Amino acid sequence: MASRTVALGRGRAGGLPGLGWLALALGLGLLLAAVWNVWNFPLDGVPPGRKGLSLTLIVLGLASGIYGLAILARRMTGVVPALLAALLTLVAVEGLLRAYGVPPGLIPTPTRVATALYNSRTVLLGDARVTFVQEALLGYLAGVGMGILVALAAVRFPFLERGALPYAGLFASIPIVALAPVIVKAFGLEWPSKAIIVAITVFFPVVVNVVRGLQSASPLLLDLMQTYAVTPAASFRLVRVPSALPFLFNALKIGSTLALIGAIVGEFFGTTGQGLGFRIQIEAGRFNLDIVWAAIVIASVLGIAFYGVISWLEMRFTSWHASRRQPG
Amino acid sequence: MNKAVLSALTAALAASALSSAGAANVPVKLQLKWFPQAQFAGFFVAQAKGFYKAEGLDVTLLPIGDQSPIQTVATGAADFGTTWITDLLTARQQGLPVVHIAQLFQKSGYTLVALKSSNLTDPKQFTGKRIGVWPSGNEYPAVALLKKYGMTTSLDSTVANPSVQAVTYPFDPSLVFPDKVDLVSAMTYNEVDQIVGLGYSLDKLQVFNVSDFGINLLEDLMFTTQKTLDNKNFKNSGMSGQEVAAKLVRATIKGWNYAVANQKEAVQTVLVNCGNTCKGSGTRASAAGHQTWQMTEVAKLYRAGQTLKGNAGLLDRATYAANVKQLMDLGILKSAPSAGAVNYKVWEMATGKTAK
Amino acid sequence: MRGTAQPAVHLKDLNMVFRGAQGDTVALQDANLDIAQGEFVSLIGPSGCGKTTLLRLMADLITPTGGELLVGGKSPALARQERAYGYVFQSPALLEWRTVLNNVLLPLDVMNTPKATRQARAHEMLKLVGLEGFAGRYPWQLSGGMQQRVSIARALAFDPALLLMDEPFGALDEITREHLNGELLRLWQETGKTVVFVTHGISEAVFLSTRVVVMTSRPGKIEGVVDIDLPYPRNVETRESPRFFELATRVRELLRRGHGFDADD
Ligand SMILES: Nc1ncnc2c1ncn2[C@@H]1O[C@H](COP(=O)(O)OP(=O)(O)OP(=O)(O)O)[C@@H](O)[C@H]1O
Ligand SMILES: [Mg+2]
Numbered sequence: 001m002a003s004r005t006v007a008l009g010r011g012r013a014g015g016l017p018g019l020g021w022l023a024l025a026l027g028l029g030l031l032l033a034a035v036w037n038v039w040n041f042p043l044d045g046v047p048p049g050r051k052g053l054s055l056t057l058i059v060l061g062l063a064s065g066i067y068g069l070a071i072l073a074r075r076m077t078g079v080v081p082a083l084l085a086a087l088l089t090l091v092a093v094e095g096l097l098r099a100y101g102v103p104p105g106l107i108p109t110p111t112r113v114a115t116a117l118y119n120s121r122t123v124l125l126g127d128a129r130v131t132f133v134q135e136a137l138l139g140y141l142a143g144v145g146m147g148i149l150v151a152l153a154a155v156r157f158p159f160l161e162r163g164a165l166p167y168a169g170l171f172a173s174i175p176i177v178a179l180a181p182v183i184v185k186a187f188g189l190e191w192p193s194k195a196i197i198v199a200i201t202v203f204f205p206v207v208v209n210v211v212r213g214l215q216s217a218s219p220l221l222l223d224l225m226q227t228y229a230v231t232p233a234a235s236f237r238l239v240r241v242p243s244a245l246p247f248l249f250n251a252l253k254i255g256s257t258l259a260l261i262g263a264i265v266g267e268f269f270g271t272t273g274q275g276l277g278f279r280i281q282i283e284a285g286r287f288n289l290d291i292v293w294a295a296i297v298i299a300s301v302l303g304i305a306f307y308g309v310i311s312w313l314e315m316r317f318t319s320w321h322a323s324r325r326q327p328g
Numbered sequence: 329m330n331k332a333v334l335s336a337l338t339a340a341l342a343a344s345a346l347s348s349a350g351a352a353n354v355p356v357k358l359q360l361k362w363f364p365q366a367q368f369a370g371f372f373v374a375q376a377k378g379f380y381k382a383e384g385l386d387v388t389l390l391p392i393g394d395q396s397p398i399q400t401v402a403t404g405a406a407d408f409g410t411t412w413i414t415d416l417l418t419a420r421q422q423g424l425p426v427v428h429i430a431q432l433f434q435k436s437g438y439t440l441v442a443l444k445s446s447n448l449t450d451p452k453q454f455t456g457k458r459i460g461v462w463p464s465g466n467e468y469p470a471v472a473l474l475k476k477y478g479m480t481t482s483l484d485s486t487v488a489n490p491s492v493q494a495v496t497y498p499f500d501p502s503l504v505f506p507d508k509v510d511l512v513s514a515m516t517y518n519e520v521d522q523i524v525g526l527g528y529s530l531d532k533l534q535v536f537n538v539s540d541f542g543i544n545l546l547e548d549l550m551f552t553t554q555k556t557l558d559n560k561n562f563k564n565s566g567m568s569g570q571e572v573a574a575k576l577v578r579a580t581i582k583g584w585n586y587a588v589a590n591q592k593e594a595v596q597t598v599l600v601n602c603g604n605t606c607k608g609s610g611t612r613a614s615a616a617g618h619q620t621w622q623m624t625e626v627a628k629l630y631r632a633g634q635t636l637k638g639n640a641g642l643l644d645r646a647t648y649a650a651n652v653k654q655l656m657d658l659g660i661l662k663s664a665p666s667a668g669a670v671n672y673k674v675w676e677m678a679t680g681k682t683a684k
Numbered sequence: 685m686r687g688t689a690q691p692a693v694h695l696k697d698l699n700m701v702f703r704g705a706q707g708d709t710v711a712l713q714d715a716n717l718d719i720a721q722g723e724f725v726s727l728i729g730p731s732g733c734g735k736t737t738l739l740r741l742m743a744d745l746i747t748p749t750g751g752e753l754l755v756g757g758k759s760p761a762l763a764r765q766e767r768a769y770g771y772v773f774q775s776p777a778l779l780e781w782r783t784v785l786n787n788v789l790l791p792l793d794v795m796n797t798p799k800a801t802r803q804a805r806a807h808e809m810l811k812l813v814g815l816e817g818f819a820g821r822y823p824w825q826l827s828g829g830m831q832q833r834v835s836i837a838r839a840l841a842f843d844p845a846l847l848l849m850d851e852p853f854g855a856l857d858e859i860t861r862e863h864l865n866g867e868l869l870r871l872w873q874e875t876g877k878t879v880v881f882v883t884h885g886i887s888e889a890v891f892l893s894t895r896v897v898v899m900t901s902r903p904g905k906i907e908g909v910v911d912i913d914l915p916y917p918r919n920v921e922t923r924e925s926p927r928f929f930e931l932a933t934r935v936r937e938l939l940r941r942g943h944g945f946d947a948d949d
Contacts, residue, residue: 043423105422106402123486185503189495220777223745227771229764230794238794242781270460270497270504273482278463278496282483285396285415285465286660287422320781320822 020071027065027088034058034095043101054099058092105287116290117297124279124291124298131276132302134191135263139198140255146199147206147251154207155214155240165211172204176262180269191275194266201262202255206248213247214240246321249314256306260299353386354565354572359397359409360389361548363605366622367517368410368548369594370432370630374583376597383575384565389601394464394498398426398551407556408576413546413651414468417665427557429674430550430577431643432584434633436539437516437547437625438469441523443506444534451477451541455491460509463496470494470513472543472654473536502526511536517625521618545651547629549643550577557671574677581641581678588627595619642675642683690757692846692878693719693742699750700737700904710903711737714751717897717906721845724872724879726889726896728935730943734904735882736774739848742880743771756846767795769846770839774854774882776831778823784810784834785819791842809837812867829856833864840871847879854884861885865892869918886939890914890931891923898935900942907942910934 034057038046065088073081090110096102097109104112117124154161180197187193217240225235267277276295283291360368371389374380380387390406397409398419410432419426440459442448448457451473459474459481461467471481471494480487481494497504501519505512506528514520516537524530538544552573556562559569567575587594598619599606606615634642648670655661672683700712712734719725727735740746741753744760755763763769770791778787788806797805810816813833815826823831832855839847853861869892872879883889889896893912900907912931914922922928 044425103402103423103425105419105424106399181498181500181503184497189497189504189508218777220773220775221779224771224773224777225794226745227743227764227767227769228791228794229767234794238790239779242779245781268498270495272493272495273490281463281496282467285418285463285467287396287398287419287424287465289422318781320824 017072017075020068020075023064023068024072024084024088025068027061027063027068028091030057030061030064031088031091031095034061035091035098038095038098041098041101043103046099046101051099054095058095058099062088062092105289108290108293112290113293113297116288117294120291120294124276124294127274127276127279127295128298128302130191130274131194131263131267131299132260132306135194135266135275136198136259136302136306139195139263140202140259142195143199143202143259144206144252144255147203148210148248150203151207151210151214154211161211165208168204168207172208176201176265180266184266184270189270189272194263194271194275197266198259198262201258205251205254205258209247209251210244213244216247217243245318246314249310249318252310253307253314256310257303260303260306264299353381353384354563354567355386355388356380356408356572356576357388357390357406358576359400359406360391361397361409361411363391363393364389364598364602365518365605366595366598366619367515367626369587369598369623369626370580370584371410372583372597372601373587373594374579376600377583377586379579379582379586380576383579385572385575385579387576387579391605396465398424401551401553402426404553408550408552408573410548410550412465413549413648414655414660415465416549416551417652417655417661417669418465420665420669421661421663425554426551427554427668428549428551428643428670429557429573430580430641430678431546431634432550432580432641433546433548433626433629434631434635434644434647435546435629436469436537436544437629438538438543438545439514439516439520440470440473440511440536440538441501441505441514441520442511442534442536443528444532446510446534448510448534451536454511455479456493457510458493458495458508460495460497460501460504460512462499462513466513467494467496468655468658468660469538469543469545472545472658473538473541475658476541476543515625516628517622520625521621525618543654544647545654546643546647550580550641554668557674570674570677573674577641577674578678584630585640587623588630591620591623591627595623598623639679639681639683641678643670643672645684690721691718691754692721692723692756693717693880694752694754694757696752697750698738698741698748698753700734700741700746701749712741712748713903713905715904715906717909719878719880721878722876724869724881724892724894726881726883726893727899728883728886728889728896728939729899729904729907730901730939731884732904733899733901733942735899736850737904739771739850739880739882743769743848763846767842768844769848770842770844772832772836772839772847772849772852774850776823776828776835778831778834778838780823782822783819784815784821784823784826787823787834788838788841791838795842797842805841806837809841810834812840812871813837813864829860832856836864843875845877847877847881849879850882851884852881853888861888866919868892873916886932886935887923887928890928890935891918896931896935898938898942908938910938 034054037057038050038054069081069084069088094109094111097107108116154165176197179200183197183200184193187196221239222235225239230238264277264280267275268281271278276299279295280292283295358371360371364372368389375387375389390400392400396415396419397406397411398415400406401409402419402424413428416426416428448454454474454477459470461470467483471483474481474492479491481492482490483494484490495504495509501512501514501523505523514523520535523533552569556569557573562569562572565572595616599616602619607618633647634640634644652661652664656664676683695715695717698712698715702709702711715738727738729735737746741748742755742760744764753760756768779790782790785806788809789802792802792805807816807819810819813836815830815833815837818826818830823834826834832852836852853864856864865888881892890912896910896912898907898910899905910931914925914927914931
């Protein structure tokens with residue numbers, strides 16, 4: 001409320017969403033004009049006059065667009081302002097790359113990446129299936145499953161926890177680039193070796209977090225269960241498991257980002273002819289950076305979606321937890 | 329009187345300052361294609377024997393891992409570089425204005441290695457086999473060989489049922505050979521010896537030199553950017569980029585000639601530079617032994633083609649044309665490179681000869 | 685109303701020593717006390733004198749290091765297995781992932797009471813502590829005092845014959861506390877439960893109890909017991925009667941003695 005008053009005070013029209021949209025549209029228009037002005041010239045053949053004009057248009061367009069966005073962002077929440085900002089940035093980048101004649105073998109323009117994304121969609125989707133579904137997802141599920149089982153064992157048999165858990169932390173800090181070649185050599189070049197790399201990288205955070213989570217159960221609540229004379233199993237289910245959930249989800253989120261990285265980096269250390277990491281590596285060698293970037297875009301989208309799903313589950317299952325509470 | 333003495337003194341001081349500035353060496357950064365090893369012996373010798381200094385150049389040799397030297401040169405992080413011809417031509421195709429200025433190795437050292445016990449004696453028998461290759465643009469010689477014999481690989485994403493299962497692996501052959509693949513890519517001067525180091529002596533190995541089968545995609549060459557060549561005043565040295573390039577090529581060829589003629593000494597020079605990469609990425613114990621092998625093998629690649637005709641460093645036009653044709657047949661090049669891809673003037677300036 | 689032959693709680697020379705790295709703590713020394721069925725006994729004493737320890741011993745959450753302790757004529761372990769008591773902890777001890785209603789339902793669920801009556805019973809308990817409108821909330825959406833009332837509702841839900849309450853109203857404002865004092869007293873009278881009630885409030889102890897047990901610290905000991913002979917029904921007037929003040933003064937004197945403050949008077 002207060003910020004709105006300030007915004008209105010700054011200028012009579014300053015708070016009107018109509019002006020925001022107008023400025024944004026104007027900015028976008030200027031940026032598009034900047035791109036159009038230097039469209040389709042050979043890389044070293046952009047006339048200096050056109051280059052200068054485009055650069056001016058880009059500066060003006062960005063200024064106007066950002067001004068518009070700033071007004072709109074006060075009234076909008078959610079992803080819309082972020083998406084609009086991304087759109088502005090992409091158009092500006094397109095204009096800059098074309099104005100300066102940056103070779104696509106160095107940095108491809110967003111439209112080239114989009115074109116590559118479309119033209120190579122069958123290949124890239126096949127790659128995504130291998131990397132995400134087979135390597136990352138299966139590895140993730142296996143790693144999480146194993147991690148939970150080992151954590152349960154460690155809590156059940158304290159000697160395991162004392163004897164093995166410190167080493168788990170140590171293992172977890174082995175960089176994936178050191179791990180990957182060994183695993184690929186041991187388990188072969190096909191997707192399972194990558195799934196194993198993913199499983200191992202996901203495994204350790206799950207073990208450490210779940211053990212800590214199970215132990216985080218309040219002693220008072222465990223006493224309460226004692227007063228009800230319930231079985232240890234029921235006490236575990238009613239108190240320890242829910243207490244561990246926020247910790248588990250924390251590990252699940254860490255793991256969701258590690259999984260895709262693990263799969264892609266794993267492919268760098270030997271693979272058969274499919275997968276996003278393979279595609280990035282082979283096409284980078286051919287200077288087809290548009291395809292490389294298209295693969296990166298797909299990997300990012302999958303990564304964000306994966307993280308989003310886990311966050312949604314977390315929200316659903318641990319909305320009660322302090323770190324998740326909505327203010328008010 | 330006093331005034332005259334003073335002004336004379338100032339003039340003398342200024343002159344000496346100027347001349348010393350003129351004598352200062354021009355800093356030049358040269359990007360190698362890998363970590364220091366005998367593959368680059370000529371460069372290290374030229375540096376150690378002062379051949380670069382004699383040309384007025386202060387050369388820094390930069391190592392690199394599993395990336396293309398093209399990027400560092402194209403972005404200006406290095407002034408010159410050495411790489412393979414496919415790397416250069418594919419980069420040009422994607423708009424990177426890199427230019428070939430000298431061809432050091434006249435012959436390809438790329439091989440595919442199998443165990444003799446696998447009974448592979450002819451590339452025709454490769455159908456249905458598994459082949460391990462390096463990615464990042466280093467897979468073309470193998471792909472070209474297979475193509476020549478009418479085979480397709482799984483590296484080509486448009487092929488539904490490839491006749492050869494290709495797998496990519498990082499540069500250490502022990503990761504895949506011989507348990508995971510039937511054939512593995514190996515350079516005569518490096519991985520072949522590493523495979524020997526794994527315990528498979530040469531008589532147990534079947535080595536297919538791709539150059540023996542008409543695939544002679546040229547390797548180590550020198551290149552720079554068009555911008556550097558067009559530079560009228562390279563790093564304020566008063567020399568043009570083209571002149572600096574010519575001096576660099578001249579000193580480098582001198583270094584290579586010396587290295588090839590004095591291999592023992594060249595290996596010692598390399599050993600000083602290569603530190604813990606001397607052993608290669610395999611299991612071989614002796615650094616000196618491996619670098620000696622490597623020196624012997626790269627000398628063979630250097631002493632071939634135009635070098636034998638007294639034209640070391642010259643890109644053979646016929647071989648270049650054949651390379652371009654092969655790359656176009658493979659679909660790796662969509663169109664023939666423009667004439668600007670190769671600059672013969674630098675070599676001509678460096679040697680005082682005419683490139684025929 | 686006073687008990688039958690079998691005491692609800694029986695202590696004879698009860699000792700509790702905590703062994704620790706920095707030496708032993710005598711939390712309870714030679715405690716002797718009999719609490720008859722249907723009594724309302726308050727434990728009062730300075731912080732650290734062993735009140736909570738004594739409740740935990742009765743609840744079989746810890747085992748005495750010496751002496752005799754019977755709950756309902758049985759060993760505390762057996763009493764616990766038979767779910768003979770309800771325990772209200774010093775802090776609310778709610779399960780933060782369960783709603784208020786589900787927290788109150790918890791003992792009913794784990795004790796497999798008839799499903800049909802569970803919901804009604806839980807709502808009834810919430811009404812008793814004045815929280816019927818908060819059934820669907822989560823504990824963190826409640827104030828500390830409201831949380832403590834939920835924990836009282838939870839302890840009452842399965843209708844145990846013995847209530848062990850550790851400063852249940854400590855976190856409440858004066859008016860709410862007096863209101864709940866009245867409710868607790870009414871409940872106790874209606875149901876004939878035995879209540880062992882820990883408090884720091886002298887007037888609360890006197891108002892509620894049939895007897896007040898005054899404890900001293902270091903080592904934790906029972907200093908004395910004050911019989912509260914105030915008539916029923918106890919109400920606002922009770923708190924203002926001269927007898928009330930006499931009894932409160934008696935308790936206060938015992939407490940001071942325990943604190944060793946006599947010399948200053
Ligand atoms: N588990 C334990 N281990 C060691 N010492 C303990 C333990 N529990 C209690 N004590 C000690 O026993 C003594 C009595 O503690 P207790 O909690 O019974 O006091 P209290 O009368 O309930 O105090 P308060 O009014 O502050 O709640 C204290 O000195 C305390 O430090
Ligand atoms: Mg206490």
